[in-house]
Amino acid sequence: MGAAVGPTPRCLMFKKILIANRGEIAVRVIRACHEMGIAAVAVYSDVDRAALHVRKADEAYPIGAPPATESYLNIDKILDVAARSGADAIHPGYGFLSENAKFARACVDAGVKFIGPTAAAMDAMGSKTRARQAMERAGVPFVPGTSRGLESFEQAEQVATGIGYPVMLKAAAGGGGKGMRLVHASKDLKSALDGARSEAERSFGDSEVYIEKAILNPRHIEIQILADEHGNTVYLGERECSLQRRHQKVVEEAPSPMVDPEMRRQMGAVAVRVAEAAGYTNAGTVEFLVDQQKNFYFLEMNTRLQVEHPVTELVTGLDLVHLQIRIAAGERLPVTQDDVTIRGHAIECRIYAEDPDNNYFPSPGKITLLLAPSGPGIRRDSGMYEGWTVPMDYDPLLAKLIGYGTDRNQAIGRLTRALNEYFVGGIKTNISLFRRILRHPDFLSAKLDTGFLDRMLKQKDDVQLDSCTHPAAVEVAVIAAGMFAVLGPAAAGPSERVSADGSSGKASKAASQWKNAAHQEAMR
Amino acid sequence: MTYEVLIDGNNYRLELDRLEGRWLCRLDGREIEVDAVLPRPDVLSLRIGNKAYEVKCERVANEVHFWVGSARFAAQVRDPRSLRGRVRAVDDQGPRKLTAPMPGKIVRVLVRPGTEVEAGAGVLVVEAMKMQNEIKSPKKGTIQKILVAEGAAVNAGDVLAIVE
Numbered sequence: 001m002g003a004a005v006g007p008t009p010r011c012l013m014f015k016k017i018l019i020a021n022r023g024e025i026a027v028r029v030i031r032a033c034h035e036m037g038i039a040a041v042a043v044y045s046d047v048d049r050a051a052l053h054v055r056k057a058d059e060a061y062p063i064g065a066p067p068a069t070e071s072y073l074n075i076d077k078i079l080d081v082a083a084r085s086g087a088d089a090i091h092p093g094y095g096f097l098s099e100n101a102k103f104a105r106a107c108v109d110a111g112v113k114f115i116g117p118t119a120a121a122m123d124a125m126g127s128k129t130r131a132r133q134a135m136e137r138a139g140v141p142f143v144p145g146t147s148r149g150l151e152s153f154e155q156a157e158q159v160a161t162g163i164g165y166p167v168m169l170k171a172a173a174g175g176g177g178k179g180m181r182l183v184h185a186s187k188d189l190k191s192a193l194d195g196a197r198s199e200a201e202r203s204f205g206d207s208e209v210y211i212e213k214a215i216l217n218p219r220h221i222e223i224q225i226l227a228d229e230h231g232n233t234v235y236l237g238e239r240e241c242s243l244q245r246r247h248q249k250v251v252e253e254a255p256s257p258m259v260d261p262e263m264r265r266q267m268g269a270v271a272v273r274v275a276e277a278a279g280y281t282n283a284g285t286v287e288f289l290v291d292q293q294k295n296f297y298f299l300e301m302n303t304r305l306q307v308e309h310p311v312t313e314l315v316t317g318l319d320l321v322h323l324q325i326r327i328a329a330g331e332r333l334p335v336t337q338d339d340v341t342i343r344g345h346a347i348e349c350r351i352y353a354e355d356p357d358n359n360y361f362p363s364p365g366k367i368t369l370l371l372a373p374s375g376p377g378i379r380r381d382s383g384m385y386e387g388w389t390v391p392m393d394y395d396p397l398l399a400k401l402i403g404y405g406t407d408r409n410q411a412i413g414r415l416t417r418a419l420n421e422y423f424v425g426g427i428k429t430n431i432s433l434f435r436r437i438l439r440h441p442d443f444l445s446a447k448l449d450t451g452f453l454d455r456m457l458k459q460k461d462d463v464q465l466d467s468c469t470h471p472a473a474v475e476v477a478v479i480a481a482g483m484f485a486v487l488g489p490a491a492a493g494p495s496e497r498v499s500a501d502g503s504s505g506k507a508s509k510a511a512s513q514w515k516n517a518a519h520q521e522a523m524r
Numbered sequence: 525m526t527y528e529v530l531i532d533g534n535n536y537r538l539e540l541d542r543l544e545g546r547w548l549c550r551l552d553g554r555e556i557e558v559d560a561v562l563p564r565p566d567v568l569s570l571r572i573g574n575k576a577y578e579v580k581c582e583r584v585a586n587e588v589h590f591w592v593g594s595a596r597f598a599a600q601v602r603d604p605r606s607l608r609g610r611v612r613a614v615d616d617q618g619p620r621k622l623t624a625p626m627p628g629k630i631v632r633v634l635v636r637p638g639t640e641v642e643a644g645a646g647v648l649v650v651e652a653m654k655m656q657n658e659i660k661s662p663k664k665g666t667i668q669k670i671l672v673a674e675g676a677a678v679n680a681g682d683v684l685a686i687v688e
Binding site: 353355358361362363364365368369371392393394395396420423425426432435473474475476477478479480481482483484485486487488 | 525527529531532534536538540549551556558560562565566567568570572577579580581582583584588590591592593594595597599601603625626627628629652653655657680
């Protein structure tokens with residue numbers, strides 16, 4: 001940091017930022033804008049007029065019908081709003097257009113700063129094969145195997161012996177587990193290869209199959225990096241993201257319980273090399289698979305702010321969205337690698353509108369009651385409010401609840417306490433899932449891998465059953481049911497209503513009777 | 525006031541009377557010391573003896589749930605003096621309605637009217653939040669009617685089909 005390094009002079013910092021997103025992340029970015037004295041412009045689809053991000057913004061513009069292709073993914077409409085509002089930068093959040101190189105390029109053409117990496121860096125990372133070649137030159141470790149299709153069984157046998165069993169056969173055109181075979185021993189290789197090829201042919205019209213070392217029960221650990229536009233790149237430690245369902249992250253934490261300072265240095269150095277090889281700027285995340293022996297392999301780079309960025313913010317004390325904006329405005333990184341220290345422990349739960357009793361299917365609808373936790377070590381990034389109707393058109397992420405503590409145990413204790421305070425009525429949420437995870441012996445002892453959640457969900461939730469049938473709890477529910485009937489707004493009528501302040505509710509008898517009828521209906 | 529509260533198939537008789545600023549509470553004839561405050565709608569601060577509880581009331585579709593900690597109780601509260609307190613019996617013999625469990629879009633209708641279905645067989649697929657949810661037949665029988673078309677938007681509780 002030299003003389004030209006200081007914060008952007010007020011006159012050069014953005015004056016107005018358009019947030020091309022919705023939900024909790026749009027609210028998160030609007031807050032950062034306001035903290036920095038920047039005006040925030042919201043865009044919204046027809047079903048999002050009443051959404052929280054519209055309420056919190058300084059300006060808000062409708063951009064069309066609910067399907068994302070007609071609104072949040074529509075580049076022309078968003079750039080039109082940028083022009084009309086006079087925004088000088090666009091923050092894309094995560095999802096939607098955040099990793100769309102075409103959008104980043106269109107922003108440049110329109111003279112609006114895209115808060116993120118360049119289109120060229122996104123392109124370099126978007127193509128798996130090109131990314132791999134550049135990365136291999138930079139000495140980035142990959143899962144051992146062939147990057148090209150296998151030509152013969154003999155070749156497969158040779159490669160498999162070379163890298164050691166177990167190995168995984170994968171369809172080159174694949175996805176969704178089709179054309180994939182796990183092979184434990186050489187005697188099974190022939191039939192597995194034939195099976196994978198014919199399945200790949202049937203599923204993708206392409207029988208090309210390649211081979212990789214199988215990483216059993218891997219961990220998913222990622223490194224946050226920040227790069228300015230002056231050639232400086234730092235890593236901000238790792239996040240443990242092994243708790244996933246259907247390849248969707250559910251719980252993330254920082255630091256990873258398995259990563260020691262030396263491993264962090266090694267992974268961080270690789271992540272910085274990955275970013276530099278791609279000419280990367282702004283915030284990004286390098287994902288790794290880690291095996292039980294702590295070998296780590298490059299998986300991919302996410303060229304955007306991550307959903308789980310708050311855990312990194314809590315343990316580093318850095319505000320990633322502020323830094324994204326300052327980097328985009330041309331500032332140099334205000335920290336060197338030596339300035340970055342990890343302090344304490346943070347864990348995030350992704351609160352989704354989904355029904356734990358119905359295989360976690362989405363549960364949109366109206367939020368009739370919302371009791372939100374607060375208190376020491378609790379951060380809540382939320383896009384919902386009481387009375388809001390969660391639309392059915394988008395991702396079911398409602399909010400993120402993050403617990404912070406001086407160590408992992410305290411973070412777990414605070415988060416568990418906060419989950420018990422959290423109540424979302426009217427729709428189903430996965431809050432109960434986190435209570436189960438946070439008391440699970442394997443979670444408490446940090447035995448985490450990507451198979452953890454599937455294994456846990458196959459087990460019966462004994463605690464839940466216990467509390468439901470607990471006679472004392474039933475008794476409480478019965479008495480409460482009666483008390484609600486007596487004290488509730490509907491209960492006025494002939495019997496005296498006693499409210500919290502002890503006043504009686506005789507004031508508007510007509511209205512009460514009207515409500516009484518509705519209440520009785522509801523109670524049937 | 526006297527209420528009958530039905531939870532998990534058990535019927536509880538609850539008497540609540542206000543006397544000189546205190547509650548007289550009898551649960552199935554047993555006297556219990558209670559004290560309650562409603563700090564806001566749907567949230568009850570309840571004391572039973574000196575034990576304190578925060579109980580939440582949630583109205584979903586045509587059910588009322590009471591939450592004691594993380595335990596949820598579906599309850600029916602009836603005032604025995606009221607004629608409204610009748611409970612509709614669930615009849616497994618007669619026609620059954622398939623309703624939408626959530627607002628969404630019908631993406632597929634899997635069977636035609638007149639089709640014989642087993643209990644648990646998929647009848648329609650509803651999509652919400654990019655996830656597809658198969659609506660299954662609650663009983664073995666014949667599809668009497670399909671009331672929605674593919675592409676239709678539905679609300680939670682809408683009747684989608686009838687199985688006989």
